Amino acid sequence: MSKKKGLSGEEKRHRMLELFHQKKDVFVLKELEKMGPKEKGIVMQSVKDVVQSLVSDDLVETDKIGSSTYFWSFPSKAINTKMQRKKDLMQKMKDLSRKSLELDSELKKVEMSADEMEARDMALKELHSLENKRNELKARLEALKDCDPQQTLQLKSDCEVSKEAVNRWTDNVFQVKSWCKQKFSIEDSELNKQFNIPEDFDYPE
Template sequence: MSKKKGLSLEEKRSRMMEIFFETKDVFQLKDIEKIAPKSKGITPMSVKEVLQSLVDDNMVDTERVGTSNYYWAFPSKALHARKCRLEELERQHEDGNQRKKALQQAVDKAKVGREVNEERENLLKELTALKQQRDQLKAELEKYKECDPEVVEEIQSPAISRE
């Protein structure tokens, strides 16, 4: 004796959409609450919640007429929504391809003049040597900074103003 497992929300949603697509009719909430448990096995307590989630996701249309709410969803609307989504995704794909081509052209353009050759290698070595020399000179300058007359004057001027 195994316990009967309930339906997941997605299963309930798909079964609820089947009701709309099979009947191609307009329903009130009370009609759906009667039909869904009998024909699709959706528990009566969750029918309203499932229906509201479908309305929130624009899969089911709703309209208030007088004091009643009417719900409907036709297969043509679902097909149209999928076509629109497909067109949007295809457009995004095409935009992505164009960006990729533009970036590849920029990379190719940037590579021009950067081909590996002896002159370039020599210039890069010289640049590295000059950077090292600059760093050494900066370190030496820091070492002698204490003896700089401007720095000595800066250090003494606040001491004079304190007195």
């Protein structure tokens, strides 16, 4: 013959609360420890813990008068408590949903900013590369100014092409700086400092 399965914690809570609502009276713990096993099948050793868990959830009220502690719970109290708990849970769900949307929005802003920062880094890197190339061409032109005129003309042409490219990327950098200043209300000097842009940064002469 199989052993009878004991009550789960939630079943004990349900039965104990049912006992309070059926009796509609006030009890001390010893009375509940006698009624629990007899009327609801709750073992006496667990009655105290079950009652305390109901008190913790505001489903059972308690008060100490003299040397005795009394417990009670009426159906109307339980209904109101459950309705309030449901209302609180629904509000928490709304708050969590709102917070989730806010975090999602902030995450998208961060991702957008990361893309913009990457574009800015690429623009500055390309600009520095073009400036280095232009400076190299100028140095070569200076070294060869007394040499073959045809080669000198070619170098001058290369310098002009490089200069135009540098000017285009300089435009890009100024546009990025302008956008950052408008969006983040940041001073020009602070922007230069953060992005390692020289204070005398300008179009090449």
